[in-house]
Amino acid sequence: MVSVLEAIGFYIGLILAIIGAILDLIGAIGLIRFPNFFVRLHAATVASIGGAAYPLMGVGLMILCSNIFTPPIKYFVAGASISTGILTFIAASTGSHVLARAAHRSGVPVKPKVCDFLEIDKKHQEGGKE
Protein backbone atom coordinates (compact mmCIF):
# COMPACT_ATOMS: atom_id res chain seq x y z
CA MET A 1 0.00 0.00 0.00
CA VAL A 2 1.34 3.42 -0.93
CA SER A 3 1.48 6.33 1.49
CA VAL A 4 -1.09 9.13 1.60
CA LEU A 5 1.17 11.75 -0.02
CA GLU A 6 1.93 9.45 -2.95
CA ALA A 7 -1.78 8.73 -3.41
CA ILE A 8 -2.58 12.47 -3.49
CA GLY A 9 0.15 13.09 -6.10
CA PHE A 10 -1.06 10.19 -8.20
CA TYR A 11 -4.66 11.43 -8.24
CA ILE A 12 -3.57 15.01 -9.08
CA GLY A 13 -1.64 13.63 -12.07
CA LEU A 14 -4.61 11.52 -13.15
CA ILE A 15 -6.98 14.53 -13.01
CA LEU A 16 -4.48 16.61 -15.04
CA ALA A 17 -4.36 13.89 -17.72
CA ILE A 18 -8.16 13.62 -17.95
CA ILE A 19 -8.63 17.42 -18.12
CA GLY A 20 -5.93 17.48 -20.80
CA ALA A 21 -7.83 15.03 -23.00
CA ILE A 22 -11.02 17.13 -22.75
CA LEU A 23 -9.19 20.40 -23.50
CA ASP A 24 -7.44 18.77 -26.45
CA LEU A 25 -10.78 17.78 -27.98
CA ILE A 26 -12.16 21.31 -27.39
CA GLY A 27 -9.10 22.85 -29.05
CA ALA A 28 -9.36 20.53 -32.06
CA ILE A 29 -13.04 21.39 -32.58
CA GLY A 30 -12.17 25.09 -32.30
CA LEU A 31 -9.40 24.71 -34.87
CA ILE A 32 -11.95 23.30 -37.30
CA ARG A 33 -14.80 25.72 -36.60
CA PHE A 34 -13.15 29.15 -36.27
CA PRO A 35 -13.21 31.43 -39.34
CA ASN A 36 -9.67 32.77 -39.88
CA PHE A 37 -6.03 32.29 -38.87
CA PHE A 38 -5.79 34.82 -36.07
CA VAL A 39 -8.88 33.44 -34.33
CA ARG A 40 -7.66 29.88 -34.78
CA LEU A 41 -4.55 30.85 -32.83
CA HIS A 42 -6.62 30.93 -29.61
CA ALA A 43 -7.89 27.38 -30.14
CA ALA A 44 -4.39 26.17 -31.00
CA THR A 45 -3.02 27.60 -27.77
CA VAL A 46 -5.76 25.85 -25.76
CA ALA A 47 -4.92 22.61 -27.54
CA SER A 48 -1.17 22.83 -27.08
CA ILE A 49 -0.83 24.27 -23.54
CA GLY A 50 -3.93 22.76 -21.93
CA GLY A 51 -3.87 19.60 -24.01
CA ALA A 52 -0.17 18.74 -24.05
CA ALA A 53 1.85 20.62 -21.40
CA TYR A 54 -0.35 19.99 -18.34
CA PRO A 55 -0.97 16.27 -19.12
CA LEU A 56 2.78 15.72 -19.64
CA MET A 57 3.39 17.08 -16.14
CA GLY A 58 0.51 14.93 -14.91
CA VAL A 59 2.08 11.82 -16.45
CA GLY A 60 5.37 12.71 -14.78
CA LEU A 61 3.60 13.08 -11.42
CA MET A 62 1.77 9.77 -11.91
CA ILE A 63 5.03 7.94 -12.63
CA LEU A 64 6.80 9.63 -9.72
CA CYS A 65 4.06 8.75 -7.21
CA SER A 66 3.43 5.10 -8.15
CA ASN A 67 5.50 1.93 -8.21
CA ILE A 68 5.19 1.01 -11.89
CA PHE A 69 8.89 1.43 -12.65
CA THR A 70 11.78 0.50 -10.36
CA PRO A 71 13.62 3.54 -8.85
CA PRO A 72 16.43 4.48 -11.31
CA ILE A 73 14.18 4.04 -14.35
CA LYS A 74 11.37 5.83 -12.48
CA TYR A 75 13.34 9.04 -11.99
CA PHE A 76 14.56 8.95 -15.61
CA VAL A 77 11.06 8.67 -17.05
CA ALA A 78 9.48 11.20 -14.65
CA GLY A 79 12.24 13.76 -15.22
CA ALA A 80 12.05 13.41 -19.00
CA SER A 81 8.27 13.78 -18.92
CA ILE A 82 8.23 16.89 -16.68
CA SER A 83 11.03 18.58 -18.65
CA THR A 84 9.14 17.87 -21.90
CA GLY A 85 6.13 19.61 -20.33
CA ILE A 86 8.17 22.71 -19.41
CA LEU A 87 9.71 22.73 -22.89
CA THR A 88 6.20 22.57 -24.39
CA PHE A 89 5.25 25.69 -22.40
CA ILE A 90 8.16 27.63 -23.93
CA ALA A 91 7.94 26.20 -27.45
CA ALA A 92 4.15 26.52 -27.92
CA SER A 93 3.86 30.13 -26.79
CA THR A 94 6.96 31.33 -28.65
CA GLY A 95 6.03 29.42 -31.78
CA SER A 96 2.50 30.80 -31.96
CA HIS A 97 3.71 34.40 -31.49
CA VAL A 98 6.39 33.99 -34.16
CA LEU A 99 3.87 32.47 -36.55
CA ALA A 100 1.33 35.27 -35.96
CA ARG A 101 3.94 37.94 -36.65
CA ALA A 102 5.10 36.22 -39.84
CA ALA A 103 1.51 35.74 -41.02
CA HIS A 104 0.65 39.42 -40.52
CA ARG A 105 3.83 40.60 -42.24
CA SER A 106 3.45 38.29 -45.23
CA GLY A 107 -0.11 39.50 -45.80
CA VAL A 108 -2.26 36.46 -45.09
CA PRO A 109 -5.85 37.29 -46.16
CA VAL A 110 -8.20 37.77 -43.19
CA LYS A 111 -11.72 37.05 -44.39
CA PRO A 112 -14.20 38.50 -41.83
CA LYS A 113 -12.05 41.48 -40.82
CA VAL A 114 -13.48 43.72 -38.07
CA CYS A 115 -10.55 46.06 -37.45
CA ASP A 116 -6.77 45.94 -37.91
CA PHE A 117 -5.01 48.66 -35.93
CA LEU A 118 -1.50 47.53 -36.92
CA GLU A 119 -2.29 47.94 -40.62
CA ILE A 120 -3.89 51.37 -39.99
CA ASP A 121 -0.82 52.46 -38.01
CA LYS A 122 1.54 51.27 -40.73
CA LYS A 123 -0.38 53.14 -43.43
CA HIS A 124 -0.48 56.28 -41.28
CA GLN A 125 3.27 56.10 -40.67
CA GLU A 126 4.06 55.71 -44.38
CA GLY A 127 1.74 58.60 -45.22
CA GLY A 128 3.36 60.84 -42.60
CA LYS A 129 6.86 60.09 -43.88
CA GLU A 130 6.19 61.21 -47.42
Next chain:
Amino acid sequence: MLEPVAIINIVIPILIPIFFVSFILYMIRIVKGPTIPDMVLAVDCLGFDLALLMALLTLYYRSPFLIVGALLLVLWTFILDLYIAKYLEKRELGE
Protein backbone atom coordinates in the same frame (compact mmCIF):
# COMPACT_ATOMS: atom_id res chain seq x y z
CA MET B 1 -9.23 1.97 -3.06
CA LEU B 2 -7.72 0.67 -6.29
CA GLU B 3 -4.01 0.23 -6.87
CA PRO B 4 -2.32 2.71 -9.27
CA VAL B 5 -1.59 -0.03 -11.82
CA ALA B 6 -5.28 -0.98 -12.02
CA ILE B 7 -6.35 2.69 -12.40
CA ILE B 8 -3.84 3.20 -15.22
CA ASN B 9 -5.04 0.06 -16.99
CA ILE B 10 -8.61 1.39 -16.87
CA VAL B 11 -8.10 5.11 -17.65
CA ILE B 12 -5.49 5.19 -20.43
CA PRO B 13 -7.50 3.03 -22.91
CA ILE B 14 -10.33 5.57 -22.44
CA LEU B 15 -8.05 8.59 -22.98
CA ILE B 16 -6.29 7.36 -26.13
CA PRO B 17 -9.43 7.31 -28.42
CA ILE B 18 -10.19 10.93 -27.40
CA PHE B 19 -6.72 11.90 -28.57
CA PHE B 20 -7.21 9.99 -31.83
CA VAL B 21 -10.45 11.90 -32.53
CA SER B 22 -8.59 15.19 -32.10
CA PHE B 23 -5.77 13.89 -34.34
CA ILE B 24 -8.32 13.29 -37.09
CA LEU B 25 -9.68 16.84 -36.67
CA TYR B 26 -6.12 18.25 -36.94
CA MET B 27 -5.60 16.14 -40.08
CA ILE B 28 -8.69 17.71 -41.67
CA ARG B 29 -7.29 21.18 -40.95
CA ILE B 30 -3.86 20.20 -42.36
CA VAL B 31 -5.37 18.93 -45.62
CA LYS B 32 -7.88 21.72 -46.29
CA GLY B 33 -6.18 24.68 -44.55
CA PRO B 34 -6.62 27.75 -46.75
CA THR B 35 -3.22 29.31 -46.03
CA ILE B 36 0.22 28.01 -45.08
CA PRO B 37 0.20 29.34 -41.46
CA ASP B 38 -3.01 27.39 -40.80
CA MET B 39 -1.36 24.13 -41.86
CA VAL B 40 1.75 24.88 -39.79
CA LEU B 41 -0.41 25.66 -36.76
CA ALA B 42 -2.21 22.32 -37.11
CA VAL B 43 1.10 20.43 -37.52
CA ASP B 44 2.28 22.25 -34.40
CA CYS B 45 -0.65 21.01 -32.29
CA LEU B 46 -0.28 17.51 -33.79
CA GLY B 47 3.39 17.38 -32.79
CA PHE B 48 2.76 18.40 -29.18
CA ASP B 49 -0.07 15.92 -28.84
CA LEU B 50 2.02 13.10 -30.35
CA ALA B 51 4.61 13.81 -27.64
CA LEU B 52 1.86 13.43 -25.03
CA LEU B 53 0.64 10.21 -26.69
CA MET B 54 4.18 8.83 -26.46
CA ALA B 55 4.25 9.59 -22.73
CA LEU B 56 0.90 7.85 -22.23
CA LEU B 57 2.12 4.79 -24.17
CA THR B 58 5.25 4.72 -21.98
CA LEU B 59 2.97 4.52 -18.97
CA TYR B 60 0.67 1.92 -20.51
CA TYR B 61 3.22 -0.51 -21.96
CA ARG B 62 5.80 0.06 -19.15
CA SER B 63 8.65 0.53 -21.63
CA PRO B 64 10.79 3.49 -20.46
CA PHE B 65 12.65 4.29 -23.69
CA LEU B 66 9.61 5.59 -25.59
CA ILE B 67 9.82 8.85 -23.60
CA VAL B 68 13.11 9.84 -25.28
CA GLY B 69 11.27 10.46 -28.56
CA ALA B 70 8.82 12.89 -26.94
CA LEU B 71 11.51 15.45 -26.06
CA LEU B 72 12.97 15.42 -29.57
CA LEU B 73 9.48 15.74 -31.11
CA VAL B 74 8.75 18.93 -29.14
CA LEU B 75 12.08 20.46 -30.20
CA TRP B 76 11.48 19.47 -33.83
CA THR B 77 8.06 21.16 -33.79
CA PHE B 78 9.58 24.38 -32.41
CA ILE B 79 12.25 24.38 -35.14
CA LEU B 80 9.54 23.87 -37.80
CA ASP B 81 7.71 26.97 -36.49
CA LEU B 82 10.82 29.13 -36.57
CA TYR B 83 11.87 28.08 -40.08
CA ILE B 84 8.41 28.54 -41.62
CA ALA B 85 8.07 31.96 -39.97
CA LYS B 86 11.46 33.04 -41.28
CA TYR B 87 10.61 31.82 -44.77
CA LEU B 88 7.22 33.58 -44.80
CA GLU B 89 8.72 36.87 -43.65
CA LYS B 90 11.89 37.12 -45.75
CA ARG B 91 11.27 34.54 -48.56
CA GLU B 92 14.62 32.87 -47.79
CA LEU B 93 15.93 30.46 -45.18
CA GLY B 94 19.02 32.43 -44.19
CA GLU B 95 22.59 31.32 -44.58
